[in-house]
Amino acid sequence: MGIELVTQQTVLPDMDELSFTDLELDYHVRNALKAAVQGDRDFYNQLVAVIHHKDRLVPEEVALLVTCLKALTGAVSCVRIVHHQSLLAAIFGMSLWNYGTDVMDALVEVLTSLAASSGQYVDLCLEMLVTNFMPPSSSSAHFIEFLKQPRGLDKKRQVLDRVHSTFQDIANLVPLTPLRLEKITRDRMPNIYTKEPFIVMYVENMLRLESGAAGKLVGGSMLVAIMDRLIDLDVEIAWDDILQDDFSKGIFDMELEDLEGFSDHVQQDGNELTRESLIQRFFGGNLVAEKLDSLLVLTFEHLESCRESGRLIQVFETLLQSFQKTVLTAYKSKFAQFVMFYACSLDPENCGKMFASTLVNIFVSGVYPAWRMSAVSYLASYLSRAKFVAPSFVATTLESLVKWCFDYCNNQDGDINAKAHKVFYAGCQAIMYVLCFRMRSMISVPRLRSQLLLMHIEDILRHPLKPLQVCLPSIVEEFLRLAKINQIFAVPDTSADYGMLESELSRAFGGVERLDMFFPFDPCLLRKSDRFIRPNFVYWSMVRSSYYEDEEDESASDEDIDEAGINMADNISDDEGNAHFDEFDYSLDKMSITPRDSSAKFGGRIHGFVQMPSKIRPSTSPESL
Amino acid sequence: MKIGRVPLTHDKLKVKAPLGGMGAQEQSTNLVVYLHPSIANCVNDSILRELSSLLFTYNETFDGVVLAYDPNVRSNLAKILPGIHPYLGVRLKAKLLLFSPKPNKLLEGEVVKISRQSIHAVILGFSSAVMADEDIRDEFKYKVKHGKEVFVSRHHKKHKIKVGTIIRFLVKSFDEEILHVSGSLVAANTGCARWLDTNLEEWSQADSTTRKRKDRDEKEQKTADDKLMASRDMPSLKKDDRIKKLKKKRKEHT
Structure with missing residues (x-):
C-alpha cells in the first residue's frame, strides 16, 4: 500500500508531473475507465498498451505494469464487459509464465477482484488461470528446455502456487467457483496430441486440484477426466504398434x-537383450505410450499420497465408477487398468475386495454380454496376478463364479454352442485361468482345499456344454495338467479324451473382439509405471x-x-x-x-x-x- | 445410468412461508417428473436424482434456486406418455426451499473480504455478493485497524463492518448463472445486521423526537417491528423476544 512510484514520472511523461499515491492512481484509472465508456479513450488506450506490452520489459516498465494492475484491482467495479473489451482481452491474454513474481502477484489480485466483482468475469478468470496450468503454447519449445533447469522448476512452482492459491481466494469470495472450475478444467484438458511435458503438467495440476481444498467438490470429475484421457491414449496405441x-x-x-x-x-x-532394450524396441518411438506412461506414474504417485492422507477409499470409489464406464467398456484396454491394480495393491482389504466384488456383480448380473465377459476377464486376471490377494479371498470369489456357472449349466441342456453360451464359457475359462495361477496356494491350506473340492467345478467341466473344448486350449491343457499333478479334480488325463482341441471354438466364443484372449493384467509393458506394479505382481x-x-x-x-x-x-x-x-x-x-x-x-x-x-x-x- | 433428459414440469406454485432474512423461502409445488421406462424399477431414486439436478442452479419455472427438496409421491400410479419411449409421468408434491433474490429485497450475508473499494459477502454459504464503493453510503468510512480492514460508520462508532460480520443489504441485481448478487448499502436500514437489530429503535427515535414519550414508545415498538418485518420477511420468534426484552429493559430504566 502507499506505493509512490518515482519512476513513473520518467516513464509516463503523459501523466502529470506528480507522484501519485495509489488512491490517486486509483482515481485516475477509474476516470480512464469511465471516460472510455463515454467515448474518450486516450488514457484508457494507454492503460491497455501498458498491459499489452510483453516483450523484454525493463524494470521501469515492470514497475509501471505492476502499478497499473494494482490500480485496476481497485477499479474493477468500473470495468464494463461491453466497453472495455480490449482491456479485458489484454489482461486475460497475459501469461503468468512470462513475468516475474511481482507482476504475477499483481495480476492474480486483479483476477481475484474481477472474478468477485461480477458473475460475468468468473468464467473468464478461471479460464485464464487454467490456461496457466501450462506454459504459453507460443513458446512451447523454449519452455520445454527451460523446465528442465532448476530455474525453470522454480518458475513452475511460483506460477502454479499462485494459480492454485488464487482458485482458493476466488472460491472464498464466490463459493460456487468449484462448479465452474470443474467444467473449465475438463473442457480445457489438452488432447492426446499435446506434447508430453505439457499434458503431464496439466494432469499434475488436476491432481493438485483433486487433493486441494476444493477436492471434495471437483475431485471426482478430475479423476474421471484423467481416466478418460488415459483410455484415450491407451486406445491410441494400436496392437500393431506393439507387434x-x-x-x-x-x-x-x-x-x-x-x-x-x-x-x-x-x-x-x-540373452544380451535386456528388458530395457525390448521396451525400446516396442515403444522407442511411440510418443503416445510415453505420455501414457508418465501419466500413469503421476496417477500412481497421487494414489499413494491419497493413501497417506487416508482418503484412498473415496478416491477409489470414484475410480471404480469411472472404470466401469470407460476402461471396462473400452475394447481391450492395455494399460489404463493398472490404475485399478495399483490402487488395490495399496489397500487390498478395502479397495481390492471392492474391485473384485464389483467385477463379480457385473459378470453375474450385467446386461451386455461383452461387458460381462470383459468383467470376468478382469476378475480372472486380477485374482491371478495380484500378489496381495489372499488365497482365501480367491477361493470365496471363485466360489461365486463357480456357483453362477453351475446354475447356468444346470438350466441348459443343449450341446456345445460357443456363441450362445459365450458368457458361460468366459466364466469357465476365468475359473481355469485363476486355478492355473492359484491352485497351488489354495490346496496347501486344508480348509481352502476342501472348499475348492466342494465347488462344482468338475460338474461344470463335464457338462454337455463342454467348456473344456471351447475354452482356450492353452489354458485348458495347463489346467488339466495341474489338476492331474495335484490330484485335485477327477478330470480326464489328457486332452485326447476330448479329441482335438480346437481354437476355432474359442475364437467363436470370443467373438470378433477375441474376448477369449483378453487378460488385462498381463505384465505391464510401460517402462516407468512398471516399477509400481512389479512388487505386487505375480509372474x-x-x-x-x-x-x-x-x-x-x-x-x-x-x-x-x-x-x-x-x-x-x-x-x-x-x-x-x-x-x-x-x-x-x-x-x-x-x-x-x-x-x-x-x-x-x-x-x-x-x-x-x-x-x-x-x-x-x-x-x-x-x-x- | 441416466438415460435421456427427464423433463420436469411444474404445475402450481404456492408460497407457503418465507424463511428468514437470507432470502430463502419454502414453497409447496406440484410436480410431474417424467421417467424413462428403463429406470422404472428405481422410481424413487430417479425422482431424487432428478430433483437433485435442480440444486444450486437457477430455475426459471420456480424463479429461484432450489436449495432443498422434500418430495412426497402421492400415488403409485403414473401416467404413461404415448410415444417412442413411453415415459412415466409421476406426480408428486414437493416442498422446495427456494432462494430468489429480487431487486430491492433485503438480504443478509457474511462478510468474507473487505477492501477499500468493495465489500464481499457470502449468502447462505453458496451465493456471493459484492458491494462496490459507489454502493456503499458515505456514512461508512474505510479504515485499517490493527491490520484489519473495516468500514466504520461516521455517526455511530459501534456500527462496524468487518470480516465475519453479518451484513444486511439491498439487492441491486442477481446474476442467475453464477448466483452472484450485486448489493447496495445505500439505504439507511442496511449495514451490520446485529447493530441494526439492537439499534433500530434509537434510530427511529431520532426521527420522531417531537412525539410524546408514551406515544413514541408505542410508535417505536411498532416502527421497530415494521422495520423488522421489512428487513426480514418473517422475523424469527427468538429475535422478536429479544427486542421486546430490550425494550422492557429500557422502560425500566426510564
Whole structure:
C-alpha cells in the first residue's frame, strides 16, 4: 500500500508531473475507465498498451505494469464487459509464465477482484488461470528446455502456487467457483496430441486440484477426466504398434507365435537383450505410450499420497465408477487398468475386495454380454496376478463364479454352442485361468482345499456344454495338467479324451473382439509405471516354478519339461535377472496359444506340451520375452 | 445410468412461508417428473436424482434456486406418455426451499473480504455478493485497524463492518448463472445486521423526537417491528423476544 512510484514520472511523461499515491492512481484509472465508456479513450488506450506490452520489459516498465494492475484491482467495479473489451482481452491474454513474481502477484489480485466483482468475469478468470496450468503454447519449445533447469522448476512452482492459491481466494469470495472450475478444467484438458511435458503438467495440476481444498467438490470429475484421457491414449496405441514389423506375420496379429522369430533372436544374442532394450524396441518411438506412461506414474504417485492422507477409499470409489464406464467398456484396454491394480495393491482389504466384488456383480448380473465377459476377464486376471490377494479371498470369489456357472449349466441342456453360451464359457475359462495361477496356494491350506473340492467345478467341466473344448486350449491343457499333478479334480488325463482341441471354438466364443484372449493384467509393458506394479505382481514364471518342483518329482519323462525346468532353475538363482524371468516366461508363451498342430507350421518345432500362456496378449511384454 | 433428459414440469406454485432474512423461502409445488421406462424399477431414486439436478442452479419455472427438496409421491400410479419411449409421468408434491433474490429485497450475508473499494459477502454459504464503493453510503468510512480492514460508520462508532460480520443489504441485481448478487448499502436500514437489530429503535427515535414519550414508545415498538418485518420477511420468534426484552429493559430504566 502507499506505493509512490518515482519512476513513473520518467516513464509516463503523459501523466502529470506528480507522484501519485495509489488512491490517486486509483482515481485516475477509474476516470480512464469511465471516460472510455463515454467515448474518450486516450488514457484508457494507454492503460491497455501498458498491459499489452510483453516483450523484454525493463524494470521501469515492470514497475509501471505492476502499478497499473494494482490500480485496476481497485477499479474493477468500473470495468464494463461491453466497453472495455480490449482491456479485458489484454489482461486475460497475459501469461503468468512470462513475468516475474511481482507482476504475477499483481495480476492474480486483479483476477481475484474481477472474478468477485461480477458473475460475468468468473468464467473468464478461471479460464485464464487454467490456461496457466501450462506454459504459453507460443513458446512451447523454449519452455520445454527451460523446465528442465532448476530455474525453470522454480518458475513452475511460483506460477502454479499462485494459480492454485488464487482458485482458493476466488472460491472464498464466490463459493460456487468449484462448479465452474470443474467444467473449465475438463473442457480445457489438452488432447492426446499435446506434447508430453505439457499434458503431464496439466494432469499434475488436476491432481493438485483433486487433493486441494476444493477436492471434495471437483475431485471426482478430475479423476474421471484423467481416466478418460488415459483410455484415450491407451486406445491410441494400436496392437500393431506393439507387434512391429517382424511380428506381423502369422494368422492373426495376436498369436504369440508371431513373436517366435523374435524369441529366437533373443536366444541367439545370448540373452544380451535386456528388458530395457525390448521396451525400446516396442515403444522407442511411440510418443503416445510415453505420455501414457508418465501419466500413469503421476496417477500412481497421487494414489499413494491419497493413501497417506487416508482418503484412498473415496478416491477409489470414484475410480471404480469411472472404470466401469470407460476402461471396462473400452475394447481391450492395455494399460489404463493398472490404475485399478495399483490402487488395490495399496489397500487390498478395502479397495481390492471392492474391485473384485464389483467385477463379480457385473459378470453375474450385467446386461451386455461383452461387458460381462470383459468383467470376468478382469476378475480372472486380477485374482491371478495380484500378489496381495489372499488365497482365501480367491477361493470365496471363485466360489461365486463357480456357483453362477453351475446354475447356468444346470438350466441348459443343449450341446456345445460357443456363441450362445459365450458368457458361460468366459466364466469357465476365468475359473481355469485363476486355478492355473492359484491352485497351488489354495490346496496347501486344508480348509481352502476342501472348499475348492466342494465347488462344482468338475460338474461344470463335464457338462454337455463342454467348456473344456471351447475354452482356450492353452489354458485348458495347463489346467488339466495341474489338476492331474495335484490330484485335485477327477478330470480326464489328457486332452485326447476330448479329441482335438480346437481354437476355432474359442475364437467363436470370443467373438470378433477375441474376448477369449483378453487378460488385462498381463505384465505391464510401460517402462516407468512398471516399477509400481512389479512388487505386487505375480509372474507366470513364479507360479510355474512352484509347480515345477512337484512335477519334477512326479515325472521327468518329458524332455521338454526338463529343459524348461533347468532353464528356470538357473534363472531363479539369479535373483536380479528379471529379464531372465521374462525370457523364461516367453519360452512358455511362445507355445501358448496356438493349437498343437499348428506349431510345426510356425516354429518348426515340436512342443512337448502346450503350456500356460503367461500372457496371451503378445502385447504383453518384455516380461514374457 | 441416466438415460435421456427427464423433463420436469411444474404445475402450481404456492408460497407457503418465507424463511428468514437470507432470502430463502419454502414453497409447496406440484410436480410431474417424467421417467424413462428403463429406470422404472428405481422410481424413487430417479425422482431424487432428478430433483437433485435442480440444486444450486437457477430455475426459471420456480424463479429461484432450489436449495432443498422434500418430495412426497402421492400415488403409485403414473401416467404413461404415448410415444417412442413411453415415459412415466409421476406426480408428486414437493416442498422446495427456494432462494430468489429480487431487486430491492433485503438480504443478509457474511462478510468474507473487505477492501477499500468493495465489500464481499457470502449468502447462505453458496451465493456471493459484492458491494462496490459507489454502493456503499458515505456514512461508512474505510479504515485499517490493527491490520484489519473495516468500514466504520461516521455517526455511530459501534456500527462496524468487518470480516465475519453479518451484513444486511439491498439487492441491486442477481446474476442467475453464477448466483452472484450485486448489493447496495445505500439505504439507511442496511449495514451490520446485529447493530441494526439492537439499534433500530434509537434510530427511529431520532426521527420522531417531537412525539410524546408514551406515544413514541408505542410508535417505536411498532416502527421497530415494521422495520423488522421489512428487513426480514418473517422475523424469527427468538429475535422478536429479544427486542421486546430490550425494550422492557429500557422502560425500566426510564
